[in-house]
Amino acid sequence: MDSLSALVASMGLRGRLDLLCRFAGTWSAPQPQAPPGQVPYHVVLAGAGLLEVGRERRPFVAGDLVLFPRGAAHTMRHADGATLTFAETQRPLGRVIEVASEAPHSDFDVLCGTFELGQHHALLLQALPDVVHLHTQGRDDYAGLQALMRSMRHESLQASPGGDAVIAHLSAALFTLVVRTLMDEGSLQQGLLALLTDARVAPALAAVIAAPAEPWTLERLAGVSRMSRASFARHFAGLSPATPMDVVTALRMDLAARLLRETPRSIEAIGEACGYTARAAFGQAFKRVHGTSPAAYRRQAGEAAPAAKA
Numbered sequence: 588m589d590s591l592s593a594l595v596a597s598m599g600l601r602g603r604l605d606l607l608c609r610f611a612g613t614w615s616a617p618q619p620q621a622p623p624g625q626v627p628y629h630v631v632l633a634g635a636g637l638l639e640v641g642r643e644r645r646p647f648v649a650g651d652l653v654l655f656p657r658g659a660a661h662t663m664r665h666a667d668g669a670t671l672t673f674a675e676t677q678r679p680l681g682r683v684i685e686v687a688s689e690a691p692h693s694d695f696d697v698l699c700g701t702f703e704l705g706q707h708h709a710l711l712l713q714a715l716p717d718v719v720h721l722h723t724q725g726r727d728d729y730a731g732l733q734a735l736m737r738s739m740r741h742e743s744l745q746a747s748p749g750g751d752a753v754i755a756h757l758s759a760a761l762f763t764l765v766v767r768t769l770m771d772e773g774s775l776q777q778g779l780l781a782l783l784t785d786a787r788v789a790p791a792l793a794a795v796i797a798a799p800a801e802p803w804t805l806e807r808l809a810g811v812s813r814m815s816r817a818s819f820a821r822h823f824a825g826l827s828p829a830t831p832m833d834v835v836t837a838l839r840m841d842l843a844a845r846l847l848r849e850t851p852r853s854i855e856a857i858g859e860a861c862g863y864t865a866r867a868a869f870g871q872a873f874k875r876v877h878g879t880s881p882a883a884y885r886r887q888a889g890e891a892a893p894a895a896k897a
Contacts, residue, residue: 602758621658634695650724714778
């Protein structure tokens, strides 16, 4: 498995589609700041409008895909920059809620969803810009993204058995394709994803992702990348504000959080899977990153799961 696939697989990424918005007339739709670990996204199906993030306004047209890795508050508006909200109706439609302005025909259709990565994936989210805005219309090189967006639209408007599972898998694929697109285009100059694309340090990062329990040291990471310790540290610092060992710890703690949420394995076994032979050392590292003990994190995750399903 390649490094990006392994990284995405380790995240336990969940995705959902929430709304199909169909706007007409004079409208604006403000979106509040999302909770940590949630990445709102919009797929424009038809029409044109404006997207406002802070003081910046940008065109927002059919074929556009926009993600907010840190959940930034934003507003979708009518193309003339209207500031008035609109009268709306809501009704279930397939697996989403249709929100429509009270007009016979819409002139702007957009799917609104959320990627859920969890708060513990700060390292990955920090590698992405505040707003990811891809214009796919007329781009043959975005054919994969376009096909996924069409599939998500089709599946979300149906009530067929297994639809939630299909959307979850399509969402993970969509997120991965977006990240891969940014990596291929050279849009990521710093952070975890920049490290993955750098030919010199990527072998070391891939080795940690593949085997986080190994006793990694700076010297050993440099050896995997066939560099001296000093050269490796210097080159790494040019791509990431975090040190190599900070990244190792963060990747281990991402894995630990997922195992605590998703498996019944003992805390000792999870600590060993993440490179810690002593429960106390594992607990200290986990609390330093997540702000709580492994046992408390597992309890909180268990309490949150029923609420999420309700």
